[in-house]
Amino acid sequence: MKSWKKWIGISVVSVMALAGCGSNNSSSNVEDDGGASKDTYTIGVTQIVEHPSLDAAFEGFKMALEENGFKEGDNITYDVQNAQNDMNNSNTIAQNLVGDEVDLIFANSTPSAQSALNATSDIPIVFTSVTDPVGAKLVEDFDKPGENITGTTDTHPEAIPKTIEFIANEFDAKNVGLIYNAGEQNSVAQVDIVKEAMEGTDMKAVEKSVSTSAEVKQAAEALVGKVDVIYIVTDNTVVSALESVISVANDKDIPMFAGEFDSVNRGAFAAYGFDYQDIGYEAGQMAAKILKGEETTSDLPVQYPQNLKLKMNQKAAEEMGIEVKSEWEEMGEYTE
Numbered sequence: 001m002k003s004w005k006k007w008i009g010i011s012v013v014s015v016m017a018l019a020g021c022g023s024n025n026s027s028s029n030v031e032d033d034g035g036a037s038k039d040t041y042t043i044g045v046t047q048i049v050e051h052p053s054l055d056a057a058f059e060g061f062k063m064a065l066e067e068n069g070f071k072e073g074d075n076i077t078y079d080v081q082n083a084q085n086d087m088n089n090s091n092t093i094a095q096n097l098v099g100d101e102v103d104l105i106f107a108n109s110t111p112s113a114q115s116a117l118n119a120t121s122d123i124p125i126v127f128t129s130v131t132d133p134v135g136a137k138l139v140e141d142f143d144k145p146g147e148n149i150t151g152t153t154d155t156h157p158e159a160i161p162k163t164i165e166f167i168a169n170e171f172d173a174k175n176v177g178l179i180y181n182a183g184e185q186n187s188v189a190q191v192d193i194v195k196e197a198m199e200g201t202d203m204k205a206v207e208k209s210v211s212t213s214a215e216v217k218q219a220a221e222a223l224v225g226k227v228d229v230i231y232i233v234t235d236n237t238v239v240s241a242l243e244s245v246i247s248v249a250n251d252k253d254i255p256m257f258a259g260e261f262d263s264v265n266r267g268a269f270a271a272y273g274f275d276y277q278d279i280g281y282e283a284g285q286m287a288a289k290i291l292k293g294e295e296t297t298s299d300l301p302v303q304y305p306q307n308l309k310l311k312m313n314q315k316a317a318e319e320m321g322i323e324v325k326s327e328w329e330e331m332g333e334y335t336e
Contacts, residue, residue, distance in 0.1 A: 041070065041104070041291055042077045044097030044123075046116060048109035049085040051240045052262040053154075057108055057128045057280030064284025070291065085213065085237060087111055087183075094119035104287055107151070108280075109236055110136050110186040117149055124290050124297050127151030128283040129276065131186030131234060133302050142302040150286060150297040152279040154234055154260070156308045160190060162272045163257055164197040166310070167229055170325065171255060175206050177227035179219045179245065181237035182209040190233040190259070213237055217244035224252050232268065234259040242266055246316075253321035261311050265335055269320055270312040274305040282306075311335060 043065075047054050058080075062072065070076040079102060083089035094115035097105055105125045107113035113127035117138060128151050130136060139145040142153075167173050178194060180187040195205050206227050208219040216238055223230060230249055232238055238245065242258075246267040249256040258268035261275055282303050289295040310332025317324050 040075055040077060042079060042100070042102045043287070044100065044102035044105045045078050045080040046083065046090065046093045046097065046105065046107050046112040047081070048083050048090055048111045049236050049240050050082055051236070051242075052266065053234070053239065053260050053276040054108050054129055054236075056262060056276040057154075057283070058106070060275075060277035060280030060282075061106055061108075061128065061284040061287070063277075064281045065288055065291075068285070068288035068292070070288065083112065083115075085240065087115070090115040091118070098123060104290060106283070106287065110138075110184065111236075113138050113149070113151070117146070121148055123148065125149040125151075126283050126287045126290070126297070128279050129154045129234075131155045132189040135189050136185050139302055142304075145297055145300065145302055147296075147298045150300045150302055152283045152286075152303045152305065154276065154279055154305060155190065156272075156274065156305050158308055159259070159272045160193045160233075161197045162308075162310070163231065163259075163270075164194065164201070164203070166270070166272070166331075167231070167257065168198075168201045168203060170328070171229060173203055173228035173255075175227040176203055177206050177208065177220075177223040177230040177254075178233070179208045179210060179216060179223070179230070179238050180233060180235040181211060183211065184235055184237065187233055187235040187237075190235075194231065194233065210237060213241035213244075216241040217248065220245045220248040224248065224254070227254065229255045229257060231257045232259060232263060239263060242268070250316075250319040255320050255322050256316070264311050264313050264316070267316050267319070268313065269316045269322060270310060270332075272308060272310050274307055274309070278307070279303075279305050309333065 081093045090111050098120045105116045107116045107125055107127040108129050110130045113130055116125045130153050133139045210216055210219050256268045258271040260273040264271045286300050313335045
């Protein structure tokens with residue numbers, strides 16, 4: 001918890017926007033009883049890259065809106081655009097959505113949210129899959145979101161410390177390999193937390209930075225012989241090429257930890273985390289309140305993910321030469 005408080009406290013910025021709830025007044029036409037009017041609302045969806053965690057968050061977002069009376073193809077339309085992990089594309093997408101005067105922007109990742117906020121101070125923005133909303137200068141603090149932005153974060157305050165504690169207690173590890181894109185502010189923040197969580201242990205971080213997904217396998221190979229375990233935080237660039245790291249970990253019997261469950265399902269050994277569909281769903285509940293006119297973004301504090309738990313992949317353990325301990329089952333659960 002010490003590392004979390006320190007992280008939250010390093011970046012306090014001024015309130016960035018002056019606006020209200022949308023680019024037009026259509027949200028006032030939605031009934032308060034949960035059923036939407038026949039008017040059609042357009043939500044601009046901007047996502048930095050395609051990978052299972054972000055995709056699951058978007059599915060959860062749509063699920064929440066449908067439960068609140070906003071049904072796709074009936075009274076709501078999604079303009080979905082993917083930046084293919086290119087910040088220039090992300091900026092262009094945000095500008096285009098603003099030019100199209102969408103009713104709300106759903107920003108799925110830190111870069112997507114930054115682009116959206118830079119493009120508008122009028123259209124409400126709801127983000128998810130953002131690791132450090134304060135450090136990314138999206139909000140002043142969790143309880144005081146911007147006047148046209150709020151959302152859900154994809155980092156639980158205890159996730160990284162618990163992962164490091166598990167590695168320290170259950171593995172004879174001295175060196176932990178970290179692969180991340182130093183250009184992603186969310187990843188830099190997580191790596192800082194990892195290193196602080198290692199204080200007081202015998203472990204140290206061995207870092208490899210990448211700029212593109214094409215560099216991920218080479219970075220993983222460069223860690224062979226230098227690290228005892230690999231820990232992949234929720235970095236969009238690396239997670240989009242996760243199989244490259246998994247193949248190296250399997251071939252060289254290196255236990256591999258991740259920052260979220262989708263990576264465990266794909267072949268990482270373990271993660272303390274949550275389901276991305278859940279944080280997308282929570283963001284969708286916020287969006288529904290905004291479209292109905294019940295709340296504004298400034299009324300809705302940024303939310304942490306709920307239900308932190310340990311999930312392990314038994315098949316991955318076999319592939320990585322990990323001797324599974326019986327007591328681990330009491331600490332978490334295995335993928336099916």
